[in-house]
Amino acid sequence: MAPAGERLPEEGLALCLTERKTRGEVWLRRQLVASVGPSMAGWLDYFLHPDGQAVKVLMLHVHPDFQRRGLAGVLMDALYEAHPTAWINHGWRTGQGSQWWNGYQEPAPQRNVHNRPPSEWAEYFSAVDVASHKARNAHQNEHYGLDGHRENVYRYGERLETEAALHEAAFRPAQPVRMVLDAQPLHGAARLVLPPAVHAYVHDRTQDSHARATALLEHIGHGNLPRGAYWNTTRQAAFVDAHQEDLFNPHPPGPPHTHVVFTLTPRQSPLLPSVAHAWATSVTFEHPGDLAVDVNELAWRQADRPYLTHQASFAPAVAAAIAPYSSQQASAAYRARYDPTGFLRTPRPFAHRAAQIQAMAERLLQGRAARAQTSRRPSAPPHTSAPHSFWPQQHPPGRGHSV
Known part of the structure; x- marks a missing residue:
């Protein structure tokens, strides 16, 4: 593992946005891959709504040889830049993820569904799921003594029953988009x-x-x-x-x-x-x-x-x-x-x-x-x-x- 604070090399660092083909998924699987020279340094897995206006983060991983050098932030920043108008749902975080998030400066917190009322994004995500993820993240922050950007989070700790009653009916399942093969190269x-x-x-x-x-x-x-x-x-x-x-x-x-x-x-x-x-x-x-x-x-x-x-x-x-x-x-x-x-x-x-x-x-x-x-x-x-x-x-x- 690299020493804390060591910078990533400016030459040879490459980011690649790829499509991960997974059967049975309506949302489009995507992956941001970071490589340094011939070595894979990390990746960020996520799902993209077919209309391109919502993102669900699945996993952020950095290889041990490149940890504590800012690469996770580079990958997350690239996600926001790749989808500049989409809602971002980060889901729940592990203990390690909560500690990283505590020090990360989110480039567009106004597009994070945890920070906005469900009435704005409930057609893309289940309000109950989002509320439960926020509650889990709050527990992680309390356990580790973290702030977790609490001031940005909307209705921190609101009851699930309230979320369900007000917003669950607004959810609209995504419709699949398929290629048309007629004369398609x-x-x-x-x-x-x-x-x-x-x-x-x-x-x-x-x-x-x-x-x-x-x-x-x-x-x-x-x-x-x-x-x-x-x-x-x-x-x-x-x-x-x-x-x-x-x-x-x-x-x-x-x-x-x-x-x-x-x-x-x-x-x-x-x-x-x-x-x-x-x-x-x-x-x-x-x-x-x-x-x-x-x-x-x-x-x-x-x-x-x-x-x-x-x-x-x-x-x-x-x-x-x-x-x-x-x-x-x-x-x-x-x-x-x-x-x-x-x-x-x-x-x-x-x-x-x-x-x-x-x-x-x-x-x-x-x-x-x-x-x-x-x-x-x-x-x-x-x-x-x-x-x-x-x-x-x-x-x-x-x-x-x-x-």
């Missing part, structure tokens, strides 16, 4: 650990972006689009999903990994029978078999360099598929097009596609290095990547990939 992310030469090639901005995207899709396999991905309405939301997965479930130490986002249009219409759960901005699929899709765009970036994003469009779109749970659950059309590992069965112009991709990547990188060493010579014409047709369309059985 979807964006899903995967995390990859690429072979060194392929990694260097697809992240080389001097090479043609379309050729690099083609190589990346060939390496993954057209029939291997991630089954467990959340498919979002925006590309940025998909990248955030991958970043959050890095923070909570990091890869073991090793080569740098790549976040890839597929932008696709489902070919089945409607897809609603396959939807496991639909939120306002994302869906998942529960169909155990494959799902045919058209990949319209590919975007990718190195996980530790999110400011350098590569992107390429496919025109026409590339036929692909979300992978089935197992080869036994694949459709006849999928088995005819893809082998058991998800790679195309079409005739291949090269016997060893993996070797071709590896060799081409190494050759391109070596050529660039050689040109740099002979910079005194007249400039060579710009390098032109191999056309799309160069990339073989068949993957030899047994080639590994990481998604």
Whole structure:
């Protein structure tokens, strides 16, 4: 644990607002994540009302290595800033939480439901629940000898019966908001650990972006689009999903990994029978078999360099598929097009596609290095990547990939 009063580093501290997908919840699950360099430093979990005008705080957690350095206040301030007009319900606090709250300076106490009469916010929160939470917090403050910003709290300790009689009838349960799938482009992310030469090639901005995207899709396999991905309405939301997965479930130490986002249009219409759960901005699929899709765009970036994003469009779109749970659950059309590992069965112009991709990547990188060493010579014409047709369309059985 850091010494009390030690400041957080000004460089490397990042805040990320993410969507936590949880089934059965009408309110939208959100999370503010703080990271320092590659390490997760803390997070704030909360629910957001579908109309965006009310917030329920669930948990505020700071990693022991970053406690007593002001990070909890940074996260709570960010919550208020992210939802500048919403009512904030902090609920009840633990003993440790009460001691922290006693020293926290709330940026907008007038939006804290504990500080305002229920008539103003009772349509969002149960007046009885809020009153009981206030009573519990009052008990914690008395137990620890804390003030707890008592002067801001409205009707401190009012009887629950009074709250129920006056305001409980005003409560209005939230109505779910679901995405409409009709022709909605979807964006899903995967995390990859690429072979060194392929990694260097697809992240080389001097090479043609379309050729690099083609190589990346060939390496993954057209029939291997991630089954467990959340498919979002925006590309940025998909990248955030991958970043959050890095923070909570990091890869073991090793080569740098790549976040890839597929932008696709489902070919089945409607897809609603396959939807496991639909939120306002994302869906998942529960169909155990494959799902045919058209990949319209590919975007990718190195996980530790999110400011350098590569992107390429496919025109026409590339036929692909979300992978089935197992080869036994694949459709006849999928088995005819893809082998058991998800790679195309079409005739291949090269016997060893993996070797071709590896060799081409190494050759391109070596050529660039050689040109740099002979910079005194007249400039060579710009390098032109191999056309799309160069990339073989068949993957030899047994080639590994990481998604």
